[in-house]
Amino acid sequence: MFTGSMVALITPMNEKGQxxxxxxxxxxxxxIKNGTSAIxxxxxxxxxxxxxxHEHQYVIMLTLEIADGKIPIIAGTGANATTESILLTKKFENTGIIGCLTVTPYYNRPTQEGLYQHFKAISENTSLPQILYNVPSRTGCDLLPKTVIKLSKLKNIIGIKEATGDLSRVNQIKLKVNKNFVLISGDDATALDFINLGGKGVISVTANIAAKEMQDMCQLALNGNFTEAQKINQKLMPLHxxxxxxxxxxxxxxxxKKLNLIQYNSLRLPMTPVSYSNRKKLEKIFKKSIIYKQ
Structure with a gap:
């Protein structure tokens, strides 16, 4: 359930931001139609x-309801307060959620010991499988391989989404964890190489708009057909x-929105719509991309 192309799903909003x-x-x-492994x-x-x-819980439970067992749902349950992350995680026990993706606490900039104790506390308070999520470019802290290895020994910490783009971490972690510990890329541009080094898949932004292509690429790579996977990846690279x-x-x-997958291109402040100059660049890339006529 934790392999292949797993989409980091956008949250669609209407013109009022609801x-x-x-x-x-x-x-x-x-x-579901295009074979994405999980949402x-x-x-x-x-x-x-x-x-x-309230909205956080509502969107996850609505996603679970709509999916109706046709695709596995993983809940994002990260927070910068350990108690908040525990409370949020516990809300999804016995619901049908297959696991939780828990980002490192942002803004606080905890030490490695603080990160260990944070994830340990969550693990001790839930039976749900936990996927660690390391994205220092957004959180301001880096979950180092030595801490990941230490955390991998806890009962329900089953893997990590590693989004640094540092491929050397695959082997650093893989060599010292149980064979069932799942390494997942969190960086689309390096995901294929990540899988080739022993990763099991990617939690993907690109999959939001290229679901079939991302799943095909991942499955080819996981089956050892790196040459064919590379052909797809080269076509996807401008999007990545x-x-x-x-x-x-x-x-x-x-x-x-261009693909008519969502009705409105709405975001919430402080996020704002793409600038005019970058919209022109995206338009050019989009029209040349593998997904233009899908």
């Missing part, structure tokens, strides 16, 4: 930082790169 249920249903059906609901790409606690031309999920929401 959750758009019809667009969410359309997105989920798109991923991560309300992670970074899902604008977790701008949803209140330009989806971060402004802060995620600004560009991916813009393209999702």
């Amino acid at each position: 959750i758009c249920k019809s667009s969410l249903k359309k997105l989920i059906n798109y991923h 991560i609901s309300v992670g970074t790409t899902g604008e977790s930082a701008t949803l209140n606690q 790169q330009h989806l971060f031309i402004e802060s995620n999920p600004i560009p991916v929401k813009w393209i999702a």
Whole structure:
């Protein structure tokens, strides 16, 4: 359940910035149809930082309801307060959620010991499988391999989404953890190389708009057909790169609207629509991309 192309799903909103249920249903059906391995609901790409606690829980449970068992749902449950992350995680026990993706505490800049104790406390207070999430470019702290290895020994910490883009970490971690510990890329541009080094898949931004292509690439690579996987990845690379031309999920929401996957290109402040100059760049890349006529 924790392999292949797993989408870090955008949270669609209407023109007033409220959750758009019809667009969410359309997105989920798109991923079911195109074979996405799992949906991560309300992670970074899902604008977790701008949803209140009620909305956070509502979107995840609505995603679970719409999916109706046709695709696994992983809940984003990270917070910069350990107690808040525990409370949020516990809300999804016995619901059908298959696991939680828990980002390192942002803004606080904890030490490695603080990170260990944070994830240990969460692990001790839930039976749900936990995927660690390391993205220092957004959180201001880096979960180092030595701490990941230490955490991997805890009962329900089953893997990590490693989003540094540092491929050397795959072997650093892989060589010292149990063989069942899952390494997942959190960086689309290096995901194929990550899998080739022993990773099991990617939690992807690009999959929001190229679900089939990302899943095909991952499955080919996992089956050892790196040459064919590379052909797909080369066609996707301009998207991988330009989806971060402004802060995620600004560009991916813009393209999702172009593809009619969502009804409105709405974000919540402090996120703002893509600038005019970057919109022109995205338009050019989009029209040349593998997904233009999908």
